[in-house]
Structure formats: C-alpha cells, structure tokens
Amino acid sequence: MLINSAVGKLPQNKIFLVVPAYNEEKTVALVLEDLCQRSFNVVLVDDGSRDGTYDIVKDMQNKYPNHIFIYRHVINRGLGAALKTGIAAALKNGAEYIVTFDADGQHDPHDIETVCEPLINKDADVVIGSRNFSDMPLSRNWGNYLMNTLTMIFYGIYVNDSQSGLRAFNANSARLLKLNYHGYGVSSEIISEIKKNNLNLKEVPIKTIYTSYTLEKGTNTSVGLKILFKMIIDIFKKF
C-alpha cells in the first residue's frame, strides 16, 4: 500500500533523496521502505560497504524498481564523496529538488516535506533541518556548538545545526556546489559554498530519532578535531 495522502502536496517525482550509506545493513532496509512507500525517488550511494548493505539495497530495488537508483563506490571515500556522487546522479536523472537523508534511521521521513516546502514556495535555495539540541546528549551538544562556531569563524555564517544530515537543495543550488571534502567536514563545506554563491539559506526545525545505534555514529570530538585541523591546513595551503 502506498502512502500518498500525507505528502499529497509534494511533487514527489521531482524530489530525489540522496542517501549515503556505509555499512548500514541494520537500518537501510527500513529507511528505504519508508521512503519508497511515500513514492520518493531514492539515490542510494553505497560508499564501499563491507557488510550486507549493497545486497539489501539490491533487493529493495527489485521491490520498488522505479524508485531506487544505486551507485556504488568500490572503496570507502567518506560522506562528502558519497554526497557528491549522489547529487551528481540525482541531477543527471532530472531532479528538481534534492534532499540528503541519512541511512541510519535518524531522520523522520515526515520532515522531508518540512524541508522541501520553503524550496517549493521559492522562499529559499537551500534548507537545512535543524535538530533540537535539548534532545541531545551533552557531549554531542558541545561538539555541535563547537562545529557551529568553527563553521562561522571559517565560513562566515552561523548555522544552528551545521552538521545536520537532512538538507534540501533546488537543482540550481545543487549544481553550484563545489565539494572537495571527502569526509564529515563536508557539512561545513556546504555552508561555505552556500555563502560563496550567495544562496538563500533557511533553517527549519526537524525531529531527530536517537537510538543507541545512531548515537555511536556521526561527528564526535576526535572527528571534530580532525576537521578543525583540516580547516587550518587549508588556510596555509592558500600560500
């Protein structure tokens, strides 16, 4: 049964969800099921997974043949690379709106409508879904504030949730993004590209689903430090 009513307002055939996945065999089937039931187009980028992710997604593709597009990195290259491939593939397949969506079940598919609305109403070129920080454990909180501050220092915009994985772009904005960071630093780089191209950014609140699984992953302090190190080195490279 296809759930159409909840997202009746959205032009689903123009929306492409880019789902980067690395070793997500536990959650990817449920996430894709949810998305396909809502008739979205899904570009799944398998970033060199060593577990059953690819096979699971292949099965899902047989179940929903016209909704899932699979792209596979032969080696793991990081979130930034996966997003870059996914966005390029979505544009190639005629996407008008692109939404990046996590494969680990942290995002609620209802929020797709939340982030797409400003794009469709032409209120913004890029929409970032901000998580509510009071729901988050303290260690994550500090990490996020730090990344937000660093992003502002290096790239000039303060975003409430610079590391959020749920972002929406219209096709023009997506085309303008020049992403070079392979790993998690891409979240801040996207902000930098938004500023460089003078795109209209809007932040909307979204729901986060925190399970013990999702808490282990994502940006933590050591990854944050690595990103900071890279940002500093980048400044030196300009000489």
Next chain:
Amino acid sequence: MLSAEGNNKHLLTIKMSGVKMIYQPIGVIIGILGLIISIIRFRSGKSSAGMLGFWILVWAITIVISIFPDSTTFFANLFGIGRGLDFILIIAILGCYYFIFKIYNMIEQVESEITELVRQIALNNENENNKNDSQEDDPSNKLES
C-alpha cells in the same frame, strides 16, 4: 720547560684541528661528486634547470663549509645562534618540517584523485547497478511515479 697544563692544551688543540681536518676533504669530495651527478642528471633530462640550480647551490655550500668551517659561525652569529653547527642543524630541521608539509599536501592530492576515480567508476556503472526494464538514458523515462 713546558708546564703540564700547557702541554695538554697544546695536545688538545692539535687533536681538535686533526678532527676538523678529516671531514674537510671528505666534505669537498662529496660536494664535487654531488655537483658532477647533478650536472649529469640535468644533461640526461632527469631534472629541470631549476632543480640543477638548487643542487649546485647545495653542493657549493657544502664545499665552502668544508674548506672554511668557521664561516658557519659567521652565519650563525647573524641569526643570534652560538655555533655554526647549531645553525646547520636548525636549518636542517626546518627543512624537514617543510618537506613533511609538502608530503602531507601530496598525499591529500592523491586521496582527492582516488576519490574522483571511485566516483567516476560509480557513475559509469550506473547502468549495471540499475537494470530496469527500460534501459534508455532518457531521464523522463525514469520518472514513472
């Protein structure tokens, strides 16, 4: 009659200058060999004119320092460093830092290129991973919902 102290000092001076004297000719020989090899490499096209210039400088300095070791003291004092040897060591360490930085950048470059390759492979294999009933590249065919 020489005092014992005077004797020892005298011997020490001879010993020190003896040590100096061994590495001096060695340094000059290494410098000359280095010059010859650098010129040969340039002639056979393995290094550019810029690199040749750089290496000639390096070997020339090696030779000069070997013949006039005290010249290093002069340069060291220019920078406020006590000994010529300290000065050389500091230059060597800074040089190492610079090369490490360069190598780090090279590795980043290589990583970028690998990523680009992996991405191109992924995009090129799109048909293999997305075998649908309709195989045409026409985008409107893919949007059937």
